[in-house]
Amino acid sequence: MLFPPRPSSLLHLLYAFALVGSTQLCSPSQAQETATDSPSWITLFDGNSLDAWREYKHDDVTTGWRVADGALTCISSKEQGDKARNENLITREKFDAFELELDFKVTPAANSGVMFHVLETDQPPYFTGPEIQIQDHVGGHDPQKCGWLYQLYPAETDAAKPAGQWNHLRVMITPEKCQIELNGVLYSEFVKGSDDWNARVAKSKFGSWEGFGKATNGHICLQDHSDEVSYRNIRVRRL
Numbered sequence: 001m002l003f004p005p006r007p008s009s010l011l012h013l014l015y016a017f018a019l020v021g022s023t024q025l026c027s028p029s030q031a032q033e034t035a036t037d038s039p040s041w042i043t044l045f046d047g048n049s050l051d052a053w054r055e056y057k058h059d060d061v062t063t064g065w066r067v068a069d070g071a072l073t074c075i076s077s078k079e080q081g082d083k084a085r086n087e088n089l090i091t092r093e094k095f096d097a098f099e100l101e102l103d104f105k106v107t108p109a110a111n112s113g114v115m116f117h118v119l120e121t122d123q124p125p126y127f128t129g130p131e132i133q134i135q136d137h138v139g140g141h142d143p144q145k146c147g148w149l150y151q152l153y154p155a156e157t158d159a160a161k162p163a164g165q166w167n168h169l170r171v172m173i174t175p176e177k178c179q180i181e182l183n184g185v186l187y188s189e190f191v192k193g194s195d196d197w198n199a200r201v202a203k204s205k206f207g208s209w210e211g212f213g214k215a216t217n218g219h220i221c222l223q224d225h226s227d228e229v230s231y232r233n234i235r236v237r238r239l
Contacts (some may be wrong), residue, residue, distance in 0.1 A: 043222075044091060045072050045102075045234040056118075056125055056221065057090040064224050065089060070232055071105070074112060077226035088125050090118055090219035095236060100171040100220060101206045102234040106146075109139040110227035113150065116173055117218035119211070125221045126150075130192075130209070130213050132171065132180055134229060136163045149180060151204040152197070153188035166232075174239055175216070192216075 044052045059186050064080065064087030066073050074087075095116070102131055106112070111134070118129030118219035131150040137160040144150050146160040147169070159182045161167050170181040173192070180187045190197060192213065205214040222231060 001111055026181065036139035037238040039239060041235045041237045042093075043232065043235050046219055047071070047232060052091055052093070053089045053222075054092055056090050057120055061089065062087055071230040072222075072232065072234070073230040074222070074224050074228060076107075076110075076228040079228070086124065087224045089222040089224070090120075090125065091221075091236075094217050094219055095173075095238060096217040097174040097239040098172075098220075098236050099239055100169075100173075100234075100236045102169050103166045103232045104134055104169060105166045106136045106140075106163050107228045109136050109141065110163070110229050111135045111142055111225040112142055112227060112229040113172070113221075113223035113225065114169065115221035115223065116171065117213070117215040118128070118221045119215050119218050121211070125219075126211075127209055128211050128215055129218060131223065134169075134171070134223070138162065145179045147180060147182035147187045149188055149190070151206065152200045153180070153190055155182075155187035157187070159183040159187075172239070 048067060049070070050067065053061055055061055055064075064075055082097055100114075100116070102114070104112075113126070113131040113134050115125055115129035115131045118125040121128060126208055130152065133142070133144045133146055133148045133150050135144070135146045137146045137158060140146070145154070145158065146167075149156045161183065168183050170179075172179040176191070177189060179189050197213070201213055202208055220236065
C-alpha cells in the first residue's frame with residue numbers, strides 16, 4: 001500500500017528541486033559578469049572617425065589619407081603629386097597581446113602593409129614592427145605575397161581576392177602563439193621570439209636591423225606605400 005508523503009518529506013522534496021534549479025539558473029548580475037569576461041572590442045575605424053590614429057612621428061593625420069564611403073584610403077603618389085610622402089598611420093594606443101580584424105581592398109599592382117609592435121624611432125616603422133604584406137596578389141611586383149609575414153612566414157595557399165574586392169584579415173598576437181588569417185584561411189602560425197622566429201629573422205634582410213621584432217608592446221601601423229589601398233571595419237581587442 002502507498003502512503004501519502006509526510007509534510008516533512010514534501011518540504012525536503014521541494015528543497016531538492018530548488019537546489020537543482022539554482023544550479024542551472026544564474027542571477028542577471030552573474031549573467032552579466034559572465035558576458036563581460038571576454039575582452040571587449042575596440043573600434044579603431046568606424047567609417048568616419050580617425051580619432052584612434054595619427055601619423056607616424058606626428059600628432060595628427062595629414063593629407064596622405066582620406067575617409068570616404070566608410071573606408072580609410074591611402075592616396076596614391078600619382079594622385080598626390082609632389083605632396084606625396086610616406087604618411088604611415090599608427091594607433092594612438094599601444095598593444096601587446098591582441099586580436100585584430102579589418103577589411104582591405106587594393107587597386108591593381110598596389111602594395112601596403114599592416115605592422116604590429118611598432119616603436120617610433122628615427123627609422124621607418126618597419127625597422128621595428130613585423131609587417132603583414134598587403135598587395136595585389138596578381139599584379140603586385142613584390143615577391144612577398146599578400147597575407148605573408150614579410151620575409152619570415154610565407155603561406156602555402158593563396159586566398160586573396162582580386163584587386164577591387166574586399167578581403168578580411170585576422171591577426172592574433174600573443175606570447176604563446178600568433179596567427180595570421182586571410183579570408184578565413186590560416187596563413188601562418190608562429191611564436192614571436194622563438195628559436196624558429198630568430199632563425200628566420202637572421203636569414204632575412206632584418207637580421208642586421210637592431211631592434212627588429214624585439215618589442216612586445218607597440219603600435220599597430222597601416223603602411224603608406226604610395227599606392228591606393230583602402231581599409232574598413234578595423235577593430236582590436238586585448239588578450
